[in-house]
Amino acid sequence: MTNTKSYNSYSSEDFANLEKRHRVHFINSLSGYKSANLIGTVNHNGDTNLSIVSSVVHLGADPALVAFINRPHAVERHTLDNILATSAYTINQVSADFFEDAHHTSARYPADVSEFDQTELTPYYTQFIAPYVEQSRIKMGVELREKIDLKINGTILVIGEIVEVLCAENLLQADGKLDLVAAGTVAVSGLDEYHTADSLGRLAYAKPKKT
Amino acid sequence: MTNTKSYNSYSSEDFANLEKRHRVHFINSLSGYKSANLIGTVNHNGDTNLSIVSSVVHLGADPALVAFINRPHAVERHTLDNILATSAYTINQVSADFFEDAHHTSARYPADVSEFDQTELTPYYTQFIAPYVEQSRIKMGVELREKIDLKINGTILVIGEIVEVLCAENLLQADGKLDLVAAGTVAVSGLDEYHTADSLGRLAYAKPKKT
Helix, strand or coil, X not given: CEEECCEEEEEHHHHHHCCHHHHHHHHHHCCCCEECEEEEEECCCCCEEEEEECCCXXXXXXXXXXXXXXXXXXXXXXXXXXXXXXXXXXXXXXXXXXXXXXXXXXXXXXXXXXXXXXXXXXXECCCCCCCEXXXXXXXXXXXXXEEEEECCCCXXXXXXXXXXXXXXXXXXXXXXXXXXXXXXXXXXXCCCEEEEEEEEEECCCCXXXXX | CEEECCEEXXXXXXXXXXXXXXXXXXXXXXXXXXXXXXXXXXXXXXXXXXXXXXXXXXXXXXXXXXXXXXXXXXXXXXHHHHHHHHCEEEEEEXXXXXXXXXXXXXXCCCCCCCHHHHCCCCXXXXXXXXXXXXXXXXXXXXXXXXXEEECCCCEEEEEEEEEEEEEECCCECCCCCXXXXXXXXXXXXXXXXXXXXXXXXXXXXXXXXXX
């Protein structure tokens, strides 16, 4: 580790010398704030599953697509198995009033144990097959469209189309944007830190400055 | 749009009937808070480019991998061209004290106009070929490893390996995590809203409850 001006500088060799857990915390912090979502699924036996995921990303608005990264040997393997079996899942934004229960869904329970039974979180159903999280203010029903194996490290990119959205009243702004601060939505940094957010405001569509 | 209990409910048909801009704002809000990063690149003429991206995601810690989604016909096309030409780019977390300049990099400038010249942001160089953003507290030098075309909507998944990290002093915690709140790092919601964050605390690694 070298001190360059007021920066600490780390090279690939420095990463390699870090203790494994230290490295995981460090590298996980580098990408900035991450989304916090619960993915709800069900298998053909009717066993429900709920798993917190911090890698959900917007992929496109038309068609409405969303993606997440599934780790190779993660707890979310139950989630992925269920998604592959039913092609259906829900993605539910985590709010500050239930973030601890949301975090607890990362514990390694057997496939036939539902995280809904191990937390205060409750399932909510529409005609869509997968369970929503009732407590979540912004939630979407998603149909699997594509699963891409990322050979570089064994992770899996799961792409789905949003087919239903449920959101609490009063979050929708005039131009279509949802108010995530009013929803109490949290963000994640690193592996385990949760954050509420304040607004710095919305900025106008950027146009080139006149020269 | 149907009101179910206290939720507003939207189907795929409802999305299809939304005015285009309204739909973009709406769908973009659904995935939760997004990371805010500036990607710095340079081409073989020495022209630098800087572009704000809200889709950077952590992919893995060993090897240290990070990914982002490049839109099909976006401003970041210059960014992608430069990455493909040099295999090098920097990813720089956006802090609250320069988020307006960061947002301005999304304006459509010609390829030979550097966003460094159109904002107060300044390039910072190490031995790495691509320019960092001096003002950013957490920044990484990345080498392109893989580019995956997502045929479903024409977006491109760009995967790179982190080969250098520069971070401001005092952000590193004892276990390797970086303090993003102390860094002033911002998050994005939807297309254009920026957020500072507060910490709800760090949670212990989750273990199954005893029955």
